[in-house]
Amino acid sequence: MRLGAALLFASLAAAACADDMPEFRLTFRDGAIVPLETRVPANRRFKLVLVNEGGSPVEFESTELRKEKVVAPKVTTSLVIRRLDAGEHVFFDDFHPGAPQARIVAEDAGQ
């Protein structure tokens, strides 16, 4: 997991040179969110790809991330996050209240 994160950050650095945003994939399936924890670089622009694999609509929502987006069943869409302070940021599927919340953990990329 740690190694994976390290490799990911290495690839992020490479991506930054190409002036590309790193992308992170979040899969929704009728209330379940995979992965429940996503590590992203702090203070950097990145993209969240939202995939709804379930049969019911979902709504990505977070007051901390200040985003709210409906995703119809079997649809893939994306969100761009401008920047995040280092730390944990919770989001959840607003169309499945009571289902477990998930986290985005922003980390300083070892300066």
Add this chain to the structure above:
Amino acid sequence: VSKELFQIFFVVLRESMEALFVVSMLNACIGRMPRGDRAYARWSLWTGVAAGIALSAAIAYALMSVSELLDGDGLDYFQCGMMLAAALMMLQTAFWIGRRALPRVLGEPEKGAAVTVGVLCALAVAREGGETAVFMYGVLLAADKAINLSALIAAAMAFLTSVALFALVQLSSRAIARALFFRICEFVFFVIAGSLLLGAIDRLIALGLVPTLSPPLWDTSRILDDHGWIGGLVSSLTGYRSRPELIVLLVLGLYWSAIIGLLRVRSHQPATR
């Protein structure tokens, strides 16, 4: 099955709460206004609701289609514009209702106010209506089932509850003094408008156009989590945040100072016209 039913019932009711407040309170206020105001405003209100439903369908279509229209930044700009417009219309309407609550102010009908009421209702219905339509379409015609019976029952229950709440507001408007009822509605509209304003600022922050000015200053999510069942509803109606940054406090502080200032000015004006 019953958990799913309750979830659907709760989501539909929560999404329609703001529109429900706006339409039921406005309709009740208009019913107790002088005849001149009533004629224009009632027509405008229900035309606005109809327009809002049509707009909801268009938004739902845009959200479900593969088009990039409401993708990425476009969605944030769109949500921001809708919330700012709704907040402005809500404020104007609140002040109008407040003016009409004053004794002996039964002058000329305000046609402009009636137009604002219509636009406000259209925005209130359309803002969450599009998302609710996507939600209902999705759960009713869930991909792997034919027609989801529990979703149908939940939707019917939510609709009946809305009708009951609407009727309750109409009845209570008759049960209490007119001026008091108008004051209550005015206050509720100020609260919702503040929440909409904060929502619009949130979008601007997400777009990188406004800074948060600080990290979260405190965390009350243990008492009332704005991501929770109840907290989410409170947050969407009042602008409550369990982890507010400085910008949130500034926006709400300035907003309420301005409202109180404007109300002071009005209370010192002689009640003519």
